[in-house]
Amino acid sequence: WTLDSVGGAISIVIPLDQQQQAVRDNVVRDVVYFLLITLLIGAVVYAVTTIFVFRPLNRMKLAFAEMGEGQLVVSLDDTNAAKEVSRLIERFNSTAAELHTIYGHLEEQVESRTDDLRKANTALERQRDTLEHLNTELAKETQFKSDLLSMVNHELRTPLTSIITFAQISREACPPDRESExxxxxxxxxxSQILLAMINDMLDIARSDAGSIRTACEPMDLGDIVCAVKGTMTPLAQKYSVAFCTQVSSDVPLVNGDFEKTQRMLENLASNAIKFTPDGGTVELSINVDESDGSVRMRMADDGIGIAPEDQERIFERFFQVDSTSTRKYNGSGLGLALVREYAAVQGFSVSVESELGRGSIFVISIPSGLIVG
Incomplete structure (x- = not known):
């Protein structure tokens, strides 16, 4: 025998189909086995989770729903619950018990407060009835006082008018050599004129309280009113050594209003301005049209003692006096500016003031564009 000599041959035949079938059978068997194991484990996990987690949580869900409906007496059993879920149930039971206790106290407090409110309402109703009775009596007394004041003022005006008339006649009849007389x-x-003016102011206040002030609404020329005011106020200004000047713009239109009350408004403003302006001072009445909104502005400006900021609103109150010393010196009832505001309100005008102590005051009566004729 030499190297590479052939002494014979062996043939081995392996059936591949059988081997492949065995492999497939093994794979199928293993897959089925693992599927069964997986299903079994999943079933066990599902059963355990359902018993120890889902069911307790579902009971809590129902309990929360009951609490939402107002049933606070709720207690859950933590049997067959997982450890963490059991702790959660215990917290829930504790919270429900606390809420029940708080709600019980709250109901008691609500009942107590309701009873208190009921008693308070009863007391308020009694007080309201008492106040209504007192208001009725007060209204009667006020009406009586207003009627009495109106009657007295009416009765006083007649003799005062006679006194003024006779004084004028006597003054004019005095010879030149009897200056003292x-x-x-x-x-x-x-x-007498001062007293008559005070009576007229009080009469108008009484009418205002009684709601019987009536105003006319007719076209009026403010230039005519200014001329009338100037004729009335010039002697007073000369007495106090005050310059009284007027100025009416040429474009001032006719306006709707009450001629007499508008004149009284300007006379009251001018009288105050003159009386509270020192000797040598100036009072100016000017009327012009405000180009911004088309209103007509009646402006009374002086360089008198001025008004403190805290008093600029109160001066329109009845009987309010900025300074009692000045009041005693110049006389006055404290009704002039109150009437100015009331006369302005009933005519649809507005009144404002700008002032600074020691620098003078500016009173402005604004007539809105809706009251301009034409």
Whole structure:
């Protein structure tokens, strides 16, 4: 025998189909086995989770629903619950018990407060009835006082008018060489005029309280009103050595309003301005049209003692006096500015003031464009 000699041959035949079938059978058997194991494990996990987790949580869900409906007496059993879920159930039971206790106290407090409110309402109703009775009596007394004041004022105006008339006649009849007698009649006439003006103011206040102020609404020329005011106020300005000047713009139109009350408004403003302006001062009444909104503005400006900021709203209150010393010096009832605001309100006007102590004051009456004629 030499190297690479052939002494014979062996043939081995392996059936591949059988081997492949065995492999397939093994794979199928293993897959089925693992599927069964997986299903079994999943079933066990599902059963355990359902018993120890899902069911307790579902009971909590139902318990929360009951609490939402107002049933606070809820207690859950933590049997067959997982450890963490059991702790959660215990917390839930504790919270429900606390809420029940709080709600019980709250109901008691609500009942107590309701009873208190019921008693308070009863007391308020009694007080309301008492106040209504007092208001009725007060209204009667107020009406009586207003009627009495109106009657007294009406009765006083007649003799005062006679006194003023006779004083004027006597003053004019005095010969030139009897200056002291003329001066006496002038004082009588002047003080009678002051008293008559105060009576007129009080009468108008009484009418205002009674709701019987009537105003006319007719076209009026503000230039005519200014001329009338100037004729009335010039003697007063000369007495106090104050320059009183007027100025009416040429483009001021006719406006609807009450001639007499508008004149009274300007006379009251001018009288205050003159009386509270020192000797040598100036009071100016000007009327012009505000180009911004088309309103007509009646402006009374002076360089008098001025008004403190905290008093600029109160000066329109009845009987309010900024300074009692000035009041005693210049006389006055404290009704002039109150009437100015009331006369302005009933006519649809507005009144404003700008002032600084020691620098003078500016009163402005604004007539809206809707009251302009034409």
């Amino acid at each position: 003329r001066h006496s009649w002038e004082e009588i006439e002047k003080n």
